[in-house]
Amino acid sequence: MPRKRTSVHYALSWREPNSHLFDVAIRFTAARQDPELSLPAWRPGRYLIQNYAANVRQWEASDSRGRVLPIQKVGKSRWRVEAAAGTKIVVRYRFFAGTLDAGSSFLDEREAYFNGSNLFMMVVDRRNEPADLLLQVPEGWDVETQLPRAGGAAADGSELRLARDYDHLIDSPTIIAPDLRTHIFEEAGAHIYLVFQNADGIDTRQFVEPARTIVASQAALFGGLPLDEYRLLFHVGNVWHGVEHEDSSSIILRRADLLGARPGEEGFDHTLAITSHELFHLWNVKRIMPQRFRPYDYSVETPTRLLWVMEGITSYYGEGTLVRSGLWTRERYLRHLAREISTLESSPGREHLSLAQASLDSWLQEPAQMHDKANSWISFYNKGEIVGVLLDLQIREMTGGRKSLDDVMQALWKKYGSGKSGIPEDGFEAAVRRIAGDGIEPFFRKYVDGTEPLPYEELFATAGVELRRLPAAAEPGLQLSVRAVSERLFVESVVQGGAAARAGLLPADEIVALADIRVTTQSELKTALRGLAGTRHLDILIARGGQLRTLHAEPAPYQSVEISMVIAADADAGQRGRLESWLGNPS
Numbered sequence: 039m040p041r042k043r044t045s046v047h048y049a050l051s052w053r054e055p056n057s058h059l060f061d062v063a064i065r066f067t068a069a070r071q072d073p074e075l076s077l078p079a080w081r082p083g084r085y086l087i088q089n090y091a092a093n094v095r096q097w098e099a100s101d102s103r104g105r106v107l108p109i110q111k112v113g114k115s116r117w118r119v120e121a122a123a124g125t126k127i128v129v130r131y132r133f134f135a136g137t138l139d140a141g142s143s144f145l146d147e148r149e150a151y152f153n154g155s156n157l158f159m160m161v162v163d164r165r166n167e168p169a170d171l172l173l174q175v176p177e178g179w180d181v182e183t184q185l186p187r188a189g190g191a192a193a194d195g196s197e198l199r200l201a202r203d204y205d206h207l208i209d210s211p212t213i214i215a216p217d218l219r220t221h222i223f224e225e226a227g228a229h230i231y232l233v234f235q236n237a238d239g240i241d242t243r244q245f246v247e248p249a250r251t252i253v254a255s256q257a258a259l260f261g262g263l264p265l266d267e268y269r270l271l272f273h274v275g276n277v278w279h280g281v282e283h284e285d286s287s288s289i290i291l292r293r294a295d296l297l298g299a300r301p302g303e304e305g306f307d308h309t310l311a312i313t314s315h316e317l318f319h320l321w322n323v324k325r326i327m328p329q330r331f332r333p334y335d336y337s338v339e340t341p342t343r344l345l346w347v348m349e350g351i352t353s354y355y356g357e358g359t360l361v362r363s364g365l366w367t368r369e370r371y372l373r374h375l376a377r378e379i380s381t382l383e384s385s386p387g388r389e390h391l392s393l394a395q396a397s398l399d400s401w402l403q404e405p406a407q408m409h410d411k412a413n414s415w416i417s418f419y420n421k422g423e424i425v426g427v428l429l430d431l432q433i434r435e436m437t438g439g440r441k442s443l444d445d446v447m448q449a450l451w452k453k454y455g456s457g458k459s460g461i462p463e464d465g466f467e468a469a470v471r472r473i474a475g476d477g478i479e480p481f482f483r484k485y486v487d488g489t490e491p492l493p494y495e496e497l498f499a500t501a502g503v504e505l506r507r508l509p510a511a512a513e514p515g516l517q518l519s520v521r522a523v524s525e526r527l528f529v530e531s532v533v534q535g536g537a538a539a540r541a542g543l544l545p546a547d548e549i550v551a552l553a554d555i556r557v558t559t560q561s562e563l564k565t566a567l568r569g570l571a572g573t574r575h576l577d578i579l580i581a582r583g584g585q586l587r588t589l590h591a592e593p594a595p596y597q598s599v600e601i602s603m604v605i606a607a608d609a610d611a612g613q614r615g616r617l618e619s620w621l622g623n624p625s
């Protein structure tokens with residue numbers, strides 16, 4: 039492939055890894071007087087303002103002869119260099135990288151990991167020009183990233199990577215570390231890299247064949263892989279978290295769940311599920327994307343009603359791939375689905391917040407700003423997945439089993455996958471209509487734009503699956519969640535309409551005592567409540583605003599929702615056929 043000349047040159051290095059400070063240098067020639075640079079305020083995959091500029095410090099600018107040029111901030115994420123057009127400019131700054139999640143950047147003595155969206159400023163007006171990135175790699179350390187190499191490593195250990203443009207540069211998570219463990223396999227004409235960082239004590243090889251199965255299954259759905267190489271960059275850490283990119287994913291696995299985990303166990307299953315979800319994104323959101331994201335505006339919120347399609351439908355295909363490809367049994371899959379439905383049916387917000395609205399309002403869901411999230415919010419991942427399942431069953435029912443959601447995804451891929459245009463806000467519904475007919479319209483009004491109860495029984499019955507609502511334990515309680523901090527107990531959330539809510543408790547209240555019994559931990563609260571069983575009027579001593587207050591509660595039983603799903607023993611041949619075409623042949 040002929041190389042286009044790069045015009046913006048990035049360099050990343052560090053001096054003391056345990057300072058967690060990256061040194062970034064950007065070299066470019068000013069195309070106009072007083073050029074400006076900006077840093078994203080959010081990153082694709084997390085639809086919340088995160089203000090990465092908060093971690094930038096010590097910025098300075100000079101010309102090619104080392105003469106200092108004035109540089110000033112002209113916005114919260116924007117800088118201006120005073121220089122004439124044509125000046126060769128170097129901008130340098132430091133970036134604090136002390137948080138490790140799938141979308142962050144992290145530096146210590148064991149690794150350098152970054153998401154370019156956090157730390158690489160864009161030279162304004164040069165977004166679409168090719169760029170390169172010079173990495174200063176310590177001896178014996180390796181680099182894994184989707185950015186292609188320009189030649190081999192230099193004698194001084196530096197390594198040059200190429201980016202088509204700024205978007206490609208910042209879409210490319212990178213790990214540089216001395217002990218990366220990499221497994222490579224070929225599937226659907228592409229090389230797939232499984233890269234593990236910090237995987238001591240984990241049997242990483244056992245994920246290779248399942249990963250191959252997942253890749254093969256999803257590639258078959260879309261008629262192949264639209265890439266030559268794909269990287270799954272795994273960190274073994276302390277959370278479950280994944281972020282998708284064009285030709286790679288960054289995934290954090292939870293060590294405590296993964297140590298010793300074998301197929302069928304929670305940690306193993308979760309690893310497959312998150313891998314499958316992120317891989318599916320290479321089609322759905324990285325190539326089939328909302329029109330509102332073409333191009334991304336990294337400086338402001340970019341609301342779209344389609345996030346449930348991007349995340350919820352991807353979640354459906356995430357676990358769906360596992361059952362259809364035989365990695366999971368149908369029973370295992372239905373257990374997963376039942377848990378998702380239990381979560382949704384236990385969310386008070388489902389009664390007033392629609393799926394489309396939750397998608398649009400993703401930018402408001404930061405708990406520091408959304409003060410009653412437990413009661414006001416629903417997850418568009420969670421409800422989006424369930425609506426995806428039901429929509430699939432609805433399409434199959436309306437077309438006599440001839441069409442499915444797969445046809446919709448294939449049509450979207452054909453129409454939006456390779457081009458520069460994105461899905462308009464009504465484009466997903468329009469694609470479904472073309473497959474299922476206009477009769478599908480009420481489904482969207484009721485369950486996507488509206489908050490009507492979902493038609494579980496009716497649609498699962500078409501595939502011979504029964505949904506049962508189990509009576510859950512209903513001991514009298516307060517219906518709140520708490521968090522203990524240094525022997526002090528704080529309210530985290532109260533359930534709308536529950537006993538704690540009626541008594542007036544608020545998130546952040548400190549619970550000091552129940553009926554004069556001091557409580558400092560979650561288990562003490564439980565024990566006290568059990569000891570007070572039968573008490574109809576309960577005094578709760580709380581601290582709020584620096585004062586002690588007594589609130590009066592009436593403990594009450596609370597029926598939480600627990601769902602189970604089973605394949606009906608008396609399902610007829612039609613239902614069994616639908617089940618097979620939906621979830622695949624039994625393994």
Ligand SMILES: [Zn+2]
Nearest residue numbers: 315319349352
């Ligand atoms: Zn996702």
